[in-house]
Amino acid sequence: MSNLLEVHSVSKKFGEFTALNNVSISVPKGSIFGLLGPNGAGKTTLIRVINQITMPDQGHVLLDSEPLQSYHVKDIGYLPEERGLYKSMKVGEQALYLAQLKGMEKREAKKRLKMWFERLEIGDWWNKKIQELSKGMAQKIQFVVTVLHEPKLLIFDEPFSGFDPINANLIKDEILRLRDEGATVIFSTHRMESVEELCDHIALIHKSNKVLDGNLMDIKRNYKTNTYEIGIESLNNTNLEQELKSKFQVSPAEFKTLGDELKVHIKLSQNETANDLLSYLTTKGQVSHFVEVVPSANDIFIQTVKNN
Template structure:
C-alpha cells in the first residue's frame, strides 16, 4: 500500500498549549481523506505542518515515502479555510503570480489558466479586479489557483463554504475528477454529508489527539450498534412475545395499518434469528439495519472522549 502522506507521532506546542499530541495519520495515494474534528482541535496546526508553514516539535512527515522537504510544496496544493486574494490586483495577474510561486513557468501557467477559466466559464474575468468579485466568484478563483499546478496532494480546508449549491456541486465534481486522475485529497470539513459522499478514509482529531481513524466503512462498522428498524403488521403484544428475552426492543411506534419497531440484536445472534422468531405471528414488511451516519459518529466519539477526560 503506498501512502501519499504519513505523519508520524507529531507533537506541537504553542507557548504552553498543546496543539498536537502524538498525532499520526496515513493518507493512501489516490484517496480522499477526511480530516475531521471540532473547532480548535488541532486540524489547522496539522495542516500547517504538512504545508511546512510551521514545523513539528517532534515527529516526522513523509511525502510519498520521502521525508518532507521544501521542494515538496510544489506538489502540494493548499486551500486554507482563511483564504483571500490581493484585492487590488487583476484576476489574471494574480493567478499568474500564484501559479509561478508554485513553480509553473509563465507560459505553462497561462495555458493552464485559460483551460480552467473556460471550464469554469469565467474567461471574461481575466482583467477584472479582485475587489469587484463576489465571494463565490473569488472562491472559484482560489480553487483554480490551488489545483492549477496539478499537485499530487491537495489539502482543502472547508472548500464548500461560501458556495451556492450549484457551485458546490461543481467543486465536488472537480474533486472527484482530480481524484480519478490520481490526486490525493485531504478534506477538512464540518459538512458530514460531503464526508460520507467523498471520503475513503477519515481521522477525527479532538483535543490535539486522533481519537478515531480508518476507512469510512471501518469507522461505521465500529460504531455499528446492530440496531434494526423493522416495519411490520400485527399486534405489539405478539412482537413482545417474539422478542422475549433474546432481543432488546428500543422503541415501537404504531401507525394506522403498520408499526415501526427499533430492535437491537445482541452479540452472537443474527437478523435471521430475529426474523425467524417473529415471522410466525407478524407480517414483516421491511427490515433495515440502522447504520450511524458520520454526523452521529462525530458527536458520539467526541462526547465519549470528552467525558472520559473530565
C-alpha cells in the same frame, strides 16, 4: 496500497498550549482522506505542519516516503479555510502570480488557467478585479489556483463554504475527477454529509489528540451495534410490542411509511443473526421495513467526541 503522506508522532506547542500531541496519520495514495474534529482541535495546525508553514516540535512528515523539503511545496495544493485574494489585483494577473509562486512557468500557467477558466465558465473574469466579484466567484478562482499546478496532494479546508448548491456540486465533481486522475485529497470539514459522500478514509482529532482513524467502512463496521430498524403490520400492535420486548432489546423508532405499522429498533445479541430475527418476525405479521442501522459519520463523530 502505499501511503502518499505519513505523519509520524507530530507534536506542536504554542507556549503553554499544546496544539498537537503525538499525532500520526497515514494517507493512502489516491484516497480522499477526511480530517475531522471539533473547532480548535488542532486540524489547522496539522495542515500547516504538512504545508511547512509551522515547524513541528517533534515528529516528522514523509511525502512519498521522503522527509518534507522546501521543494515539496510544488507537490502540494492548499486551500486554507481563511482564504482571500488581493482585492485590487486583476483575476488573471493574480492567478498567474500565485501559480508562478508554486514554481510554474508563466506560459504554461497561462495556458492551464485559460483551460480551467473555460471549464468553470469564468473565462470573462480574466481582467476583472477581485473586489468586483462575489464571494462565491472568488472562491472558484481560489479553487483553480489551488489545483492548477497539478499537485500530488491536495488539501482542502472547508472547500464548500460560501458556495451555492450548484457550484458546490461542480467543485465536488472536480475534486472527484482530480482524484480519479491520480491526486490524493485531504479534506477537512464539519459537513458530515460531504464526508459520507466523498471520503474513503478519515481521522478524527479531538483536543490535540488523534482519537480515531482508518477506512471509513471499517470504522462503521466497528461502530455498528447489530441493530435493525423494523416496520411490521399486525392485528394488534400493542400486544406485538409487548411480545417483542420480552424477547429482544427494543426501542421505539421513527421513520415515514404509508401504513400504520409498529416501528421499532431491535438490537440483537452477538449470537443472533438478522435472518433469525426476520424469520421470527414473518410469523408475527407483515414485515414492510427491515434495515440494518449503519452508524453515520455524524453519529461516529458525536459519539467519539463525547466519549473522550
